[in-house]
Amino acid sequence: MPRPGTSDHDPIADGDTKGRGTIETFIDLVLFTMLVVVALAIVRLRSLFAVVMLAGVFSLLSALLLVTLDAVDVAFTEAAVGAGISTVLLLGTLALTTRFERPSSHSPWLPLFVVVVTGAALVYGTLDMPNFGAADAPAQTHVWPDYVARVPHEIGVPNIVTAILASYRGYDTMGETAVVFTAGIGVLLLISGLGRRRREDEDDDREGEA
Amino acid sequence: MNMFALAAIAVFVAMILILVRLFAGPTLYDRVLALNLFGTHTVLFIGILGFLNERPDFLDIALLYALINFVGTIAVLKFFRYRAIGDSGHDRAQEGAEQ
Numbered sequence: 466m467p468r469p470g471t472s473d474h475d476p477i478a479d480g481d482t483k484g485r486g487t488i489e490t491f492i493d494l495v496l497f498t499m500l501v502v503v504a505l506a507i508v509r510l511r512s513l514f515a516v517v518m519l520a521g522v523f524s525l526l527s528a529l530l531l532v533t534l535d536a537v538d539v540a541f542t543e544a545a546v547g548a549g550i551s552t553v554l555l556l557g558t559l560a561l562t563t564r565f566e567r568p569s570s571h572s573p574w575l576p577l578f579v580v581v582v583t584g585a586a587l588v589y590g591t592l593d594m595p596n597f598g599a600a601d602a603p604a605q606t607h608v609w610p611d612y613v614a615r616v617p618h619e620i621g622v623p624n625i626v627t628a629i630l631a632s633y634r635g636y637d638t639m640g641e642t643a644v645v646f647t648a649g650i651g652v653l654l655l656i657s658g659l660g661r662r663r664r665e666d667e668d669d670d671r672e673g674e675a
Numbered sequence: 676m677n678m679f680a681l682a683a684i685a686v687f688v689a690m691i692l693i694l695v696r697l698f699a700g701p702t703l704y705d706r707v708l709a710l711n712l713f714g715t716h717t718v719l720f721i722g723i724l725g726f727l728n729e730r731p732d733f734l735d736i737a738l739l740y741a742l743i744n745f746v747g748t749i750a751v752l753k754f755f756r757y758r759a760i761g762d763s764g765h766d767r768a769q770e771g772a773e774q
Contacts, residue, residue, distance in 0.1 A: 488680045492724070499690065503694065514703055514706065515697065515698070515700070521710050522697065525713055528717065528740075529720060529721070532724060533724065537733070537736050540736075544740060544743055545743055548714065548744075549743050549747045549750070552710075552747060552751060553750045553754060556754050557754070560754075
């Protein structure tokens with residue numbers, strides 16, 4: 466006989482197990498395989514332009530994996546930053562250097578060793594994490610029931626995430642907005658101002674040579 | 676196996692073909708087009724995933740990806756043309772005419 470306290474959690478657990486069928490596993494496997502293939506191609510290819518485009522594809526694939534994990538907001542940030550603005554920024558860097566990578570002169574074994582050890586440490590760190598969508602994970606049991614109980618009569622906003630961001634963490638959100646606004650103005654000034662000044666410098670140099 | 680799973684597999688096959696073009700692509704424009712197509716297939720796949728999980732409200736997110744993909748491709752192509760992102764490009768074209 467189920468306890469009264471657990472009956473609330475059952476629909477969530479059912480929904481999660483139903484969504485993770487064989488087709489979900491297949492989708493995850495294909496996406497991860499493509500991710501690994503793209504990463505290997507980024508390491509192998511010498512044409513830097515192709516590498517920039519592949520970095521955009523890598524970011525789109527990561528975004529897709531985040532969507533399959535139901536983290537659509539993180540996925541959208543990944544797509545906008547990774548596939549959108551960093552592709553353009555990398556192309557801007559590419560315009561200042563050559564189009565092809567020179568073969569490296571040092572041995573690849575030490576960097577490979579460092580990467581393998583770091584990856585193994587990260588995988589070891591995930592071993593005692595709760596399963597995806599587990600009903601007894603700390604995310605579901607720690608502060609979540611408290612917020613669900615308090616938000617309707619303390620804030621009165623239907624969306625609990627909005628209530629947390631705009632009310633419980635209001636100052637935090639205001640600070641974040643100020644930081645993003647400042648960063649945006651800085652980027653706008655850099656993009657619109659620096660290129661023109663550099664061009665004027667080039668013109669001055671040319672007149673000096675003449 | 677339902678139709679949406681088959682559609683997902685078809686999109687995967689198309690994605691792999693696009694990746695082959697991206698690896699091999701002889702010219703820059705092949706690769707730009709491949710990136711744009713990959714973004715389009717991401718949009719399609721998010722839509723299919725929404726129907727697979729019986730939550731079609733994912734379609735809004737797919738629309739956002741379509742917008743990002745469009746703006747990104749325009750930014751890359753504009754960069755090819757003018758070698759800058761923020762400028763109008765007008766004075767640059769003039770300078771090219773003078774040279």
